[in-house]
Amino acid sequence: MVLRAIDEESADSAQQALSGFCEAYWPPLYSFLRHRGFSSADAQDLVQGFFAHLLEQNTLNHADQQKGRLRTFLLGSLQNFLYNEYDRARALKRGGGRQVVSIEEHLPEAEAAMLATAHLSDAGCYDLVWASTIVSRAWQSLQNDFVAEGKAEWLEELRPFVAGGSVVPLNQEQAAARLGVPIATLRTWLSRLRQRYRESLRTEVANTVSDPADVDQELHHLYQILMA
Numbered sequence: 001m002v003l004r005a006i007d008e009e010s011a012d013s014a015q016q017a018l019s020g021f022c023e024a025y026w027p028p029l030y031s032f033l034r035h036r037g038f039s040s041a042d043a044q045d046l047v048q049g050f051f052a053h054l055l056e057q058n059t060l061n062h063a064d065q066q067k068g069r070l071r072t073f074l075l076g077s078l079q080n081f082l083y084n085e086y087d088r089a090r091a092l093k094r095g096g097g098r099q100v101v102s103i104e105e106h107l108p109e110a111e112a113a114m115l116a117t118a119h120l121s122d123a124g125c126y127d128l129v130w131a132s133t134i135v136s137r138a139w140q141s142l143q144n145d146f147v148a149e150g151k152a153e154w155l156e157e158l159r160p161f162v163a164g165g166s167v168v169p170l171n172q173e174q175a176a177a178r179l180g181v182p183i184a185t186l187r188t189w190l191s192r193l194r195q196r197y198r199e200s201l202r203t204e205v206a207n208t209v210s211d212p213a214d215v216d217q218e219l220h221h222l223y224q225i226l227m228a
Helices: 002-007 011-035 040-056 070-090 104-116 122-148 152-163 172-179 183-206 212-227
Strands: none
Touching (some): 011 040, 122 152, 122 212, 152 172, 183 212
8 A cells, every 4th residue: 555655656645655554553563572572662762763764765665565465574674673773773762753653642552462462472462463453443444434324323233243342242132122123134234244344354454465366365364363
């Protein structure tokens, strides 16, 4: 998505794509750094410095588009950055470096994700937070569509049946009663919602691979991570 925007030679499109890219992918990078033992402040500075480095060096443009997945490319690039730019990046003071992405708003979520993956390896932590970020973005995209369609209420009601997260036993009959529809209608909605959710997930994953043929394999990898 970023590369396509850059190819369009539109400054606004490129900036929007780059901003979205940074917003979407700082959580797994931040979690990886925290897992490596960096403090929250240092991890934030390193993420900012890493993104600034990517943009200043046009690293995304130089990436091999014929083979590559964004998650592995970013992790490898971050590790190279730490090796080559460690002293400069560590010297950044809070607020003194280039602020490429706003982190503070979602920092509590990132910290919670980091703690929840403390039992994993550094790479395992990165992969799980990456997968969770993909799922979150897919659901948010779906939610935006349903809000625009005026269906936000029943989407929220049906979410536990599709995306999980419920702490109480799920009961389709009760959900149908709350929505005021027959159980057959609810089940039809659920079937359609699951299909749209799968399509949304596929779209998010497709934006992270350079070859469309890799989408199915990357989706399988995502499911494996989440089910482990």
